[in-house]
Amino acid sequence: MAEYAANIGLEVHAELSTKTKVFCGCLTAAGAPPNTQVCPVCLGFPGSLPVLNRAVVDYALRVVLAFNCEVSRPSIFERKGYYYPDLPKNFQISQKRAPLGRSGYVEFPVDGEMHRVRIADIHIEEDAAKLTHPEDDRAHSLVDFNRAGMPLLEIVSEPDMHSPSQVEGYMNAIRSALLYLGVSEARMEQGQLRFEASVSVRPADRAELGIRVEIKNLNSFRAVLGAVKYEIARQTKAVQAGETILQETRLWDDLHEVTAPMRTKETAMDYRYFPEPDLMPLVVDDEWIARVRAELPELAGRRRERLVREYALSDYDAGILTAEKALADLFEAAVSRGAPAKPAANWLTGRFLYLLNERNLTAADAALSPEALAEVVELVESNTISGPAARQVFDRIAFSGESAKKVVAELGLTQISDQDELGTTIDEVIAEHGDAAENYRKGKESALKFLVGQVMRKTRGRANPKLATELLEKKLKAD
Amino acid sequence: MKLTPEQVEHVALLGRIKLTEEERELFTTQLNSIISHFEQLQQLDTSGVPPMSHAVPVSDVFREDEPGESLSTEEALQNAPEQARDCFQVPRVIE
Numbered sequence: 001m002a003e004y005a006a007n008i009g010l011e012v013h014a015e016l017s018t019k020t021k022v023f024c025g026c027l028t029a030a031g032a033p034p035n036t037q038v039c040p041v042c043l044g045f046p047g048s049l050p051v052l053n054r055a056v057v058d059y060a061l062r063v064v065l066a067f068n069c070e071v072s073r074p075s076i077f078e079r080k081g082y083y084y085p086d087l088p089k090n091f092q093i094s095q096k097r098a099p100l101g102r103s104g105y106v107e108f109p110v111d112g113e114m115h116r117v118r119i120a121d122i123h124i125e126e127d128a129a130k131l132t133h134p135e136d137d138r139a140h141s142l143v144d145f146n147r148a149g150m151p152l153l154e155i156v157s158e159p160d161m162h163s164p165s166q167v168e169g170y171m172n173a174i175r176s177a178l179l180y181l182g183v184s185e186a187r188m189e190q191g192q193l194r195f196e197a198s199v200s201v202r203p204a205d206r207a208e209l210g211i212r213v214e215i216k217n218l219n220s221f222r223a224v225l226g227a228v229k230y231e232i233a234r235q236t237k238a239v240q241a242g243e244t245i246l247q248e249t250r251l252w253d254d255l256h257e258v259t260a261p262m263r264t265k266e267t268a269m270d271y272r273y274f275p276e277p278d279l280m281p282l283v284v285d286d287e288w289i290a291r292v293r294a295e296l297p298e299l300a301g302r303r304r305e306r307l308v309r310e311y312a313l314s315d316y317d318a319g320i321l322t323a324e325k326a327l328a329d330l331f332e333a334a335v336s337r338g339a340p341a342k343p344a345a346n347w348l349t350g351r352f353l354y355l356l357n358e359r360n361l362t363a364a365d366a367a368l369s370p371e372a373l374a375e376v377v378e379l380v381e382s383n384t385i386s387g388p389a390a391r392q393v394f395d396r397i398a399f400s401g402e403s404a405k406k407v408v409a410e411l412g413l414t415q416i417s418d419q420d421e422l423g424t425t426i427d428e429v430i431a432e433h434g435d436a437a438e439n440y441r442k443g444k445e446s447a448l449k450f451l452v453g454q455v456m457r458k459t460r461g462r463a464n465p466k467l468a469t470e471l472l473e474k475k476l477k478a479d
Numbered sequence: 480m481k482l483t484p485e486q487v488e489h490v491a492l493l494g495r496i497k498l499t500e501e502e503r504e505l506f507t508t509q510l511n512s513i514i515s516h517f518e519q520l521q522q523l524d525t526s527g528v529p530p531m532s533h534a535v536p537v538s539d540v541f542r543e544d545e546p547g548e549s550l551s552t553e554e555a556l557q558n559a560p561e562q563a564r565d566c567f568q569v570p571r572v573i574e
């Protein structure tokens with residue numbers, strides 16, 4: 001049977017985190033009550049005029065330059081016409097012929113090798129309103145225009161991905177870059193990152209691409225990967241059976257994990273783009289480009305290399321820390337407050353990520369302060385608290401934002417390293433467990449472990465286990 | 480190039496405009512005369528001329544990222560033919 005190869009392209013829509021909308025002064029704050037962040041411009045009232053938010057261009061330019069794109073000069077806005085109740089003007093202001101950025105690329109590691117995906121186009125557009133479909137009124141839909149006019153950046157790749165793992169690497173690279181560039185919060189559960197994929201298959205020995213199928217309704221990494229896997233399998237099977245692939249748009253069904261053809265009228269895709277007469281061309285000058293370029297922050301790849309170099313971390317640990325900007329920020333802030341690098345990294349890549357995964361959160365959602373992290377590390381290093389006590393403290397400060405020292409004091413977790421104080425407890429344990437003590441003296445090593453355990457229990461984990469073992473041995477041998 | 484009445488009907492549909500039989504014929508004739516005027520313009524060699532998107536030589540008009548005035552929900556909804564739960568209400572768009 002012939003081998004088949006897939007070509008996958010991705011469109012990423014990212015909501016930019018400017019204070020106000022792209023063409024009006026309405027706020028972009030999430031979670032506001034319906035239709036409270038609206039004005040004549042974003043409601044599409046006749047006679048209202050859009051004016052471009054300078055910060056949107058600044059944010060978009062960061063992404064354009066970080067992804068090695070050429071800047072179109074002039075860059076123009078166009079009207080993309082279609083009818084849907086989420087679109088008040090019956091057109092969306094977008095860019096088509098002269099997008100702000102084009103012909104760039106992104107590189108990212110996949111299975112230890114760098115993979116390059118070309119970026120066809122990066123453009124600015126406005127978001128549409130949000131529709132809800134109430135359960136208790138099946139005849140109507142409701143429109144909230146708070147989201148209408150929110151600034152979106154659309155990043156369109158060439159079909160340069162060939163496997164789900166490359167798609168995953170690409171999405172991670174894009175999301176990470178958006179966070180590092182400080183242009184989007186990129187929260188998928190709030191719809192701040194949305195995707196559309198195109199998938200085609202071809203015989204592996206043929207360069208010409210197969211017929212492409214577009215997939216919409218992809219709102220999470222999981223959905224994109226599920227849809228891509230499903231489409232590759234479906235199309236490969238169809239081609240092997242000698243069937244022709246239809247050029248069509250399909251929708252991903254999250255529940256049943258399948259794609260299904262979207263029912264569309266044949267005229268639906270005729271957007272009739274034309275230049276938006278209300279918005280003047282955008283001509284970003286050399287100075288602006290130079291300034292944004294000079295201020296571009298270090299992205300994940302570079303930072304990873306630096307963490308290895310500066311803090312002697314393993315490449316693996318540095319990779320985990322830098323994958324999430326907030327995590328790497330916490331690490332560096334804790335180290336700058338005196339925490340030794342290795343244990344600080346271990347807390348973050350170990351217990352912290354475990355707790356976050358368990359709760360389905362990211363580092364940016366947690367309340368852990370770098371001061372508290374530095375304190376935990378210091379308390380353990382100085383033997384002030386035991387390992388189990390440290391974990392108990394950490395689990396609390398990770399989400400409460402409290403000081404570790406305060407929690408230790410409150411819970412009375414200070415480790416007992418005082419010989420006399422511990423000695424008294426040990427005498428009690430030996431008296432209460434005479435047979436275990438006898439067994440140890442007869443040469444049964446495991447009895448010692450049991451007795452140490454009893455000491456820990458009696459002190460509620462506060463005994464310094466090393467000291468407890470030493471004292472027990474000494475006392476048992478002396479008796 | 481000549482526009483057919485069917486193409487005019489298609490464009491009308493895209494614009495959600497309902498045409499009578501007479502209007503369709505009338506607009507087909509009118510649009511065809513506009514197109515033939517542009518065909519005349521197209522005989523000019525414009526290979527060295529960049530496409531013009533705007534008629535006035537103005538670029539880079541910005542506003543700063545400062546909050547402006549928004550409408551209250553009541554104001555925003557006051558002309559809505561139908562409303563419910565502080566939203567504009569429209570006929571159901573999905574099943």
Ligand SMILES: [Zn+2]
Pocket residue numbers: 021024025026037038039040041042043149
């Ligand atoms: Zn507005």
